[in-house]
Structures are given as C-alpha cells and as structure tokens.
Amino acid sequence: MATIDDVAREAGVSISTVSYALSGKRSISPSTRLRVEAAATKLGYLPHASARMLAANRSDIIAVTTPLHPDTDQSAHMTFTMEVTKAARDVDYDTVLLVHNDAVEGMKRSAATSLADGIIVLDVDAHDERAVLARQLKCPVVFIGIPADTTGLVCVDLDFEAAAVMAIDRLVAAGRTNIALISHPTETIDRESNFPLRFLHAFEGHAASLGLDAITVNPTEHRAHEAIDAIMTRMPNLNGLVLNTTSDIAGSVSAALAEYGRKVPTDVGVIAAGVTFSTHRFPVPFDTIPLDAHASCTTAVAMLVDLIENHASLPERTLIPPSYIEHGSVTPATVAKTSKAT
C-alpha cells in the first residue's frame, strides 16, 4: 500500500535515499538510515513486487517444474517441491510451480517473460526433453537428477552409485554375502527414470567386483511378495537384502519374508537405500541410506542462486555423498542374537 514516496516524505529525505538506506547498496549516515527505517516500519512499507522486479531486472522468483508421471510417488514429489520452496525462501526467493504438461511450455514462457530468475527441474528422466530445452535457454537451470547427457547442464543428485556400494559393503561387513536387490517396478525402469538404473548398475558392478553372485529383481506389483518369491527361489540362503524401491513394496518386505520363516534382522539383514520414505512405521524399521530431499534441494537452490547472482561456472554433476542411518536391521550374521558387533 505505502510506496517509497510515502516513506521518503515521512522520513524527510529523497526517494533514492530511501532506496539506498533500505537496500544497503550504499552507505548512509546512521541517523538518516534510522529515520528511514523507522518510517518504513511505521508505514509498513514493502516495495511493490513488480516495480522492484522491473527496476532491478530480477524477479526473485525460482520456477520449479514437476512433471507428474502416473507411476511416480506423489509424496516424493511433494517432498522435493516443498524442500525447494523452503530452501528458496531461506535465500529470499519465491517459487512458481510449472506443472506436468505445462512443464516445457512453462519453462519457455518463464524464461521469455523473465517471470523467474532461474529454474529447478525435478523428476528427471534419462532422456528428458527439458534437458534439450535447458541448453537453449539463457535462463539458469539446475536439475535435481542426472539425465543421460549432462553436457552444458548443471545437475545435483544423491550419489546413487556410492549408496549402492555402501549398502553392499555394510552387508558384507556384517558377514552377509548372499545378497539380493529389490529395485523399482518395471514401469519406472522402462521410462528410463535415471536413478533406479544408476543404482542397479552400481549394485551389480560392485557385487561382481567383490565376487558375490548377488541377484536383482524388478517387481511388477505394488507389494513385495512376488519379488521375495523370485529371490527365495533363486537364492534360498538369502541373508542380505537391499531395497531401492517404492514404500509400498518396502513396507511389505517383512511380511513376505515371514512367509518363508525368515526374520529381520536375525535371518536377513535389510537396508533401504536411495529412498525418500521413512521406515519408522514399518513393522521392523530398516537401516536407511536416504535420498535426502533436504540436502539435494538445498544444494540445488544454492547452486541456482550462485548461477543467477554470480554467473558462477559450476560442474555438470554434483553428487551428494550418501549417509547411513542405523535402525538395527543389519546385525552380524553369526552373533545376531547375542550382541551388537564390535
């Protein structure tokens, strides 16, 4: 409501003095600054958003594209969108949402009209059309997720490869060398969503390099039973299980194992890796290597702001090192019932 004019009048100074006093872009004597600040507070002055955008040639808005694939976990999208928004607010940016069929058109529009200063891309496919677009836009873009070709892009993600290695190493360290992976449903893999494949390949590669004959399964259902059936058939002496899959499937793993008389963690050590959901509410909580939305989004936003404000030159790929959260679902195979490992 109040304009910079009102504040200037109230403080008895010129408009530009108000601007400088409030932005701090030039030094102003303490006395006048205080008067200006007092006037601004008194009048509840906040600069008109569009006027500031036009004059400063910046909107302080970040656009977020979140395509909604029917198979992907809605709550995971929500988490990332919210985390980006919170991270953006922490550095004084707002976020506009560019949804699904509007994603590509929205990116163009946002860049062409200078609606947003930069763009965050979520839920990235291996071959994502938004990657092609990002290369032609002069508007800064940061991807959360890694497409197949990262040339000329800036991408942030959990180091899924390291997470897969960490999961195997933890199980092996606990003496569990008959290991299986339940990966994502086939429909997700088929879409070439990028991280399930990265995890799967790293898992198989690391297992092979250790001489383990680990097996992997991609379920078609939304519960674990089918996957566990397949695993138990091929590997009856299973004692380590890695879950890089949906919460529906992970949540029913304990029940599916129980049908074979196998318990977690005594018979089978279980690690959920590269997942956004928490296993707190599961019958048995699992050790988790989280796909930490907070970390990814905070990093991505910080990088985008660096691009916007400093025209920074950033690496194509920034991989966030995995962390390990223990919940007691991986105990040493031989002394499982007696004590914790040393």
Next chain:
Amino acid sequence: MATIDDVAREAGVSISTVSYALSGKRSISPSTRLRVEAAATKLGYLPHASARMLAANRSDIIAVTTPLHPDTDQSAHMTFTMEVTKAARDVDYDTVLLVHNDAVEGMKRSAATSLADGIIVLDVDAHDERAVLARQLKCPVVFIGIPADTTGLVCVDLDFEAAAVMAIDRLVAAGRTNIALISHPTETIDRESNFPLRFLHAFEGHAASLGLDAITVNPTEHRAHEAIDAIMTRMPNLNGLVLNTTSDIAGSVSAALAEYGRKVPTDVGVIAAGVTFSTHRFPVPFDTIPLDAHASCTTAVAMLVDLIENHASLPERTLIPPSYIEHGSVTPATVAKTSKAT
C-alpha cells in the same frame, strides 16, 4: 528478449497499437492486427512479466498456502497443490507456493507487495490463523476447507455432511443397518482439522435420526486392526462400515476384518467417504465417495478469479455435492452371494 518496441517497429505501427492488437482490449482493423500478430510471432515476442504486472497492476499470479502438519497426508497436499496449479494455468494464472511456517508471513508479504492477485488457502483448521488474517487483507482469498467461523470469508469444500448421509443411506438401502465409522486418527481430530469433525457429526446425527445405533472409532495407530477390534467388540454383528480416514488405515481394513472371519462385501459392506486416495490397489477395492481435489480446486480457482477480475460477491460457503463411485464393496446383505441388486 524482444520488446513491444521491436514488434511495433517490425509491424510499422505504434506501441499502443501493438498492445491493443495483442490484448484485444480495443478493436483494431484486421489488416494491422494481422501484421502485428505476424511481427510478434516472428520475433517470438512475449511481454516482460514484471513490466506487464506493473502497468496492469495485476500479476496474474495466485499464491497457495500449504502448511505441512506432520500428521497430514503428504500426497493429499500434493494433489491439491497440483490441482490448484493446473486449474490456475487453465485460466492463465501462475501459482507461487507459500510454505508452512512461511504461510502467514507469506500471505502478508504477498498481499503487501502485490506479488499475487489472490490467495488460495489449503489444509484449513477449524480455528485457522489464516482466517483471521484473510479478513484484514484486501487481497482476495479463497479457502479450500471450512473453518469454524466463516464470517467474511469465501470457502469451498466437499459437502462432507451430505457425503456422510449418502454413505449411511447406501448401506441402509443394501439392508446393512449395523454400521460403524472409522474416523481419522485422534491426532488429526485434536488439531481440529475441520472436515473429520464435520463428517463425524453428520454421521452420528443421521444415524440417530434413522434410529440406528451406529458406532464411531478414532484410531491412534496407522493400521486398522485396533479400530476393527474396538468395533467388533462393541458390535459383533457388524455388516456396514464407513471409512473416513487415512489410506494406511483403509488399506488394512480387509485384513483386519479377515481376522474375524468377515469378508467384504459378503459379510460387511464398506464405503470410503471423503477421502482423497483411491482404493484401486487395495486387496478389495471399496465403493468411494471421493473428496475430489479436481472439483474443489477448479471451483476454488474459478471463484478466486471471479473475485479478482469482477470483484464478485460470493457466498461464504460453497459445498460441492458428493458423488458415488461403485466398486462392488456394498452388495445387498441378503442376496450377497448370488447376484447384484436390482
């Protein structure tokens, strides 16, 4: 990149002619309009967002506040946020997200800086601080959800009372008069989230008016077993069940009933009412009276735009009539095993 100046020069007309030709706010002779349009297309002209906002004194942006209560269903939030965004795009508005602790401050900021033309409020509590704020803001606000006091507000929601009545009537029509309601977890009720209470009260009121001694349960867990235990103890001859609860609980109802040897729909007819989730993936899909995010959000956005563009005077409460989707979980009690009802 291209400005209105470039288009004017390219088309050989004045700036204002370009503006009128493209906005359609005044009639322009077809020949010049075509030249202007051709020039605009050729140059890929789109008006600079902040310039248009400043000149038109409208941002074509709608703010959406979505506080994140730890107990509420993330995917439900996602659904509503996305539906609002899609509905807004359909009428040429973008959406900015105002998140959680930022919700109240964000509403003030958005209104004071004219960042957004209007505000949509999601996840409304019975006593929501945002209702108080909305009354002082001159910025149009529409609530999706109904707070206790709607004076001076504009609110949209499913008619939960009608949904409760519909659920009971359906069960009664199928000859199922021993009816129980599984309501939301106590933590949600305690927060006075508004709709679970509205549903609960309508359920109890309608049951009483029909002379049924229906019972209601508020679970504390995230699965149905506890609730079913409580119901079966008090009403061993249960034959109708209404679910106005979370997807976790609804999803385990069939299993919990099975522990008492009761099957759906032969022994117990089940209706999920006022819920956002789908029961497609449940072991037995349930008849559903959906809390249709699409309908609510489309209506809310249409009303908000009406407020913004026409300063419309709208009713405090707009209740969306419930609809009923059959999945075969309510069959007549006496002929359940033989045929469908007539």
Next chain:
DNA sequence: CTGTTAGCGCGTTCAC
C-alpha cells in the same frame, strides 16, 4: 562520503 536529481525499464491506457 552523503544526499539529490533525473532517467530508465516495459507495457497499459486515456485523451486526442
């Protein structure tokens, strides 16, 4: 170094 004056950014819209 502090404060002021003046022009700019880009569309919209009113008056001619």
Next chain:
DNA sequence: GTGAACGCGCTAACAG
C-alpha cells in the same frame, strides 16, 4: 490509430 502520461522502484551521475 497514435502520443504521452503513468505505475514504482533502482541506480548512474552529479552536487554538496
């Protein structure tokens, strides 16, 4: 169909 005055804040250039 056109010229020009806005809308509001930022900032370079200038003066004290």
